Amino acid sequence: MKASSTGHSSAQAGSDGQADGAVVIALEIWVRPRDELVSHPGGRVAAQLSAIWVKPVSVDADLLVDRDVERDRLVRWVTEAIELGEHDARFLITGDRGVGKSILCRWCLSEVEKRESEAVGVVVDGRGRSYRDFLTAIALAVVERLSDDVGETAPLRRYLDELALLASHRQVKKSQADALATKFGAQGGAETKGLFITLRALFSWEQTRTTSHGAEISTTVTDELLHRAISEVFIQIKAAGRFLVLLLDDLDQGTASSADGVNRMVGEILRLRPCLALVHLRNEAMFQDVRREITQTLEVPPLPDAVLVELLARRATQAMQRTGTLGRLDVKNAYDPFRALARAAGGNPYVFLRWAEQLLSAFDFPPPPDWVNDASLWTLVRASAPGADEDLVRPVARLVDRCALAPNRPWCRREDLDRGGLATDTAPLTPVPKTTLDQLVVLEYLIRRNRFDDPPVYRLDPVLDLLRPSVARLLRSS
Ligand SMILES: Nc1ncnc2c1ncn2[C@@H]1O[C@H](COP(=O)(O)OP(=O)(O)OP(=O)(O)O)[C@@H](O)[C@H]1O
Numbered sequence: 001m002k003a004s005s006t007g008h009s010s011a012q013a014g015s016d017g018q019a020d021g022a023v024v025i026a027l028e029i030w031v032r033p034r035d036e037l038v039s040h041p042g043g044r045v046a047a048q049l050s051a052i053w054v055k056p057v058s059v060d061a062d063l064l065v066d067r068d069v070e071r072d073r074l075v076r077w078v079t080e081a082i083e084l085g086e087h088d089a090r091f092l093i094t095g096d097r098g099v100g101k102s103i104l105c106r107w108c109l110s111e112v113e114k115r116e117s118e119a120v121g122v123v124v125d126g127r128g129r130s131y132r133d134f135l136t137a138i139a140l141a142v143v144e145r146l147s148d149d150v151g152e153t154a155p156l157r158r159y160l161d162e163l164a165l166l167a168s169h170r171q172v173k174k175s176q177a178d179a180l181a182t183k184f185g186a187q188g189g190a191e192t193k194g195l196f197i198t199l200r201a202l203f204s205w206e207q208t209r210t211t212s213h214g215a216e217i218s219t220t221v222t223d224e225l226l227h228r229a230i231s232e233v234f235i236q237i238k239a240a241g242r243f244l245v246l247l248l249d250d251l252d253q254g255t256a257s258s259a260d261g262v263n264r265m266v267g268e269i270l271r272l273r274p275c276l277a278l279v280h281l282r283n284e285a286m287f288q289d290v291r292r293e294i295t296q297t298l299e300v301p302p303l304p305d306a307v308l309v310e311l312l313a314r315r316a317t318q319a320m321q322r323t324g325t326l327g328r329l330d331v332k333n334a335y336d337p338f339r340a341l342a343r344a345a346g347g348n349p350y351v352f353l354r355w356a357e358q359l360l361s362a363f364d365f366p367p368p369p370d371w372v373n374d375a376s377l378w379t380l381v382r383a384s385a386p387g388a389d390e391d392l393v394r395p396v397a398r399l400v401d402r403c404a405l406a407p408n409r410p411w412c413r414r415e416d417l418d419r420g421g422l423a424t425d426t427a428p429l430t431p432v433p434k435t436t437l438d439q440l441v442v443l444e445y446l447i448r449r450n451r452f453d454d455p456p457v458y459r460l461d462p463v464l465d466l467l468r469p470s471v472a473r474l475l476r477s478s
């Protein structure tokens, strides 16, 4: 494994002779305020990395570790498109949940912007959005991204201002459109067109109210109109010699209530052109039509165990930089528990960070030597799921191991969970009652892979995974 690129985190362990093998990592960590520092037997200062810095919520590109191959490939695809003058291409990024697609794409987008001055990077997340919300978010993100770059008199400015108006209203008044026309008529000259002129056939101005000042004329901004307006702005961005690079993250995680609805939304969003789009779909199997439109696909694989620990070191370094607090954890002692977690996490950084967060919030650090025994693992789990009933969760954790469709990827079909094992299992476990399984789904202890899977497929919440016998075995193996 390569040494970390952060100045602090590579050489220290090696020079102390504390880290073994090829892994050269120093965990430099945020310590508690000085008055809380505790002296350990042997005179060592116990420093504690706050669990909050480990929480896997941030996709801040500065936290990215490793991924050299994927970074190079994705950046090359996009920069080559730009250098060849290609304004329209779609790159699909796939991989397990939590494997690091979003953080990788964000890093690549900012790298492309550094390398290519004409690139305009915009990120929009589809999670929890309706089709209309998503259109609005794209429009406003593009306007915001370009607003400082585009001068007041540039032809593109009028398009951006008019897009902002359309995206922010369901109903636009003629007086609002006229005010923009006057502004740009005065500043930009007659040749400065805009959306209201270019798309005039799509506007149906109607008298909607009578006010004391006279009749109010307005038009409805339909989804179709907003879609056309965004596409028109994309065309103008191209005409201005800029390359729009759009990251459509979790494009299929919107609020559409049926698989058909999601398909339609994904299809419509991908019709917004021209742009270079990095597209992330959680369940690309659902989108065969989309596949045909994809220029290149990048599969993001699991990470090696050692990289998972390095990822924690990067967070520790960032914590230190942000808080200005200095401290250093004894590398060897710090490293062992995290290495054990990394070994069992199946290369998934999200799962690993959730576990590291649990470890840091459930115990002082370093944790007691017996932190991997059954009782301690239950303590870890309970810190995140205080209401969890051990007698309920343990049998389900065993069941998930038995029904897993693949080792390290513990997804299980509902029918197997109901049966107590795979159809081929000659000695299935005593089944857990269906109502109990339903209850665990409601509590989100069992998480559905995709709300449109039929039959449904589930996995345990990653923290509860710590109770799976296969995970406990890996944690204990030296
Ligand atoms: N290579 C990495 N370096 C540093 N942190 C990483 C890396 N990969 C993932 N992470 C961290 O792991 C967590 C999950 O990553 P991310 O959100 O990018 O995954 P994802 O594949 O997009 O997940 P989802 O399928 O849920 O959208 C984030 O907190 C992220 O910062």
Ligand SMILES: [Mg+2]
Residues within 6 Å of the ligand: 101, 102, 103, 249, 250, 280
């Ligand atoms: Mg993501």
